[in-house]
Amino acid sequence: MIRVAVAGPRGRMGALAVETMITGREFLLVGVLDRKMAEKADTLAGAVPIYTDMLTLAEEAKPDVLIELTNHESVYPNTRDAIMNGIRPVVGTSGLTEEQIGKLSELSGEHGIGCILAPNFSIGAALLMKFASMAVKYMPDAEIIELHHDGKKDYPSGTASLTARMMAESAGTGSTEGTGDGRGTDVSGIPVHSVRLPGLLSHQEVLFGGEGQLLTLRHDSFSRQSYMSGMVLAVKDVMNRDCLIDGLDKIIG
């Protein structure tokens, strides 16, 4: 059984990850990492202990894997500290910068501790990234529209940023940190437009324009359940890794 801890257990994604790990036969949920001892935490995670620091979590609960589902401010320190304490991170949280990804990649390699970054756990989004990387070679004029629920604080989405980085890599144009102006956020040379509206969950379009034609690739998540099979896959896969993997698309073959 894989010993798993979840960071961000009171969140929308964290609560679902806790449920998935409790019900999954291959997993043993050994603890949750929160930033406070929440009043309802004991009912939320059942009999699972709540930790507020990584060192105690590592020493007492001894997790093999940490599923990181917090926010763009906590994700880097949590992932770094997990690696340094011998815990393999599976990072679902969005908002890591390219510089932070570079540092985590170095750290993961130095310690020989596997780490998977998956800003989108849904198989459909991973496929969209693959298809967009293929299409950009033939239709280089592309833009991304990512559309999310109005509770999403960060932009552009992690999915859009990774899609843009993969497209730039495939096109050979080199990836760069996102910068904003009136034409969306420029991520690796690709404009990304962020929409936040009630009623939406998680949606992304990649548009490729050509002479007299338009190719549109679109993925929609209508329920957070869409992320769970990819998360389960990543938790199992990271056990066999000794370096950082950037994107679920790299492990689905």
Ligand SMILES: NC(=O)C1=CN([C@@H]2O[C@H](COP(=O)(O)OP(=O)(O)OC[C@H]3O[C@@H](n4cnc5c(N)ncnc54)[C@H](OP(=O)(O)O)[C@@H]3O)[C@@H](O)[C@H]2O)C=CC1
């Ligand atoms: N990979 C994927 O497929 C998906 C990724 N996401 C990403 O996952 C992340 C979480 O999303 P969502 O669940 O909707 O967000 P929520 O805001 O619902 O939950 C985030 C939770 O993390 C907690 N938190 C913040 N800092 C820490 C910390 N240092 N230690 C422990 N817990 C902490 C917050 O606590 P508090 O309430 O005190 O602030 C909050 O409960 C986002 O980055 C989102 O973009 C979302 C959907 C799918």
Ligand SMILES: O=C(O)C1=N[C@H](C(=O)O)C[C@H](O)C1
């Ligand atoms: O906050 C969300 O909801 C989501 N965040 C991730 C992202 O930033 O790409 C994944 C998915 O889009 C849902």
